[in-house]
Amino acid sequence: MAITSYNQTPYEIQRAAALFMGFLDAVGDGCHVLVVAASANGDSIGITVPFRNEGQTTDVDPDAALEAMMIITLAASVGGGAVIRTNFANETYRVCGWKLVEFYAKPLNAAEIFNVYCTDADGEPVPPEWGVEYVAAPRLGV
Numbered sequence: 760m761a762i763t764s765y766n767q768t769p770y771e772i773q774r775a776a777a778l779f780m781g782f783l784d785a786v787g788d789g790c791h792v793l794v795v796a797a798s799a800n801g802d803s804i805g806i807t808v809p810f811r812n813e814g815q816t817t818d819v820d821p822d823a824a825l826e827a828m829m830i831i832t833l834a835a836s837v838g839g840g841a842v843i844r845t846n847f848a849n850e851t852y853r854v855c856g857w858k859l860v861e862f863y864a865k866p867l868n869a870a871e872i873f874n875v876y877c878t879d880a881d882g883e884p885v886p887p888e889w890g891v892e893y894v895a896a897p898r899l900g901v
Contacts, residue, residue: 774901
């Protein structure tokens, strides 16, 4: 099965939007990067969406948000996940992630996200990045 576009149901669109907003709300204030990826039978597709949260305001490119929601829909159907990397002023980072399954985001614990980040596409170990803290993802309120 190759990754292709398909008609999304209203439920899928609603769930993808809720998950997208849940990801943005889950990490609090600061500068972040959301990466969403879907994969099936060796094909993959992904998007990187920078965003900034400050209080009740989120600054995100609307076109990137729409594309991310489309990929969330696909990832929740065929397999995939989401990762958020938070940038801190002292050049350190915090990384957390979720596995997308049937339009729900299963939070990954610290060991799971470490394994995701420290394994290459061939399954070989990769040294962890300096200054990166791998943390358990919060549960989304959606």
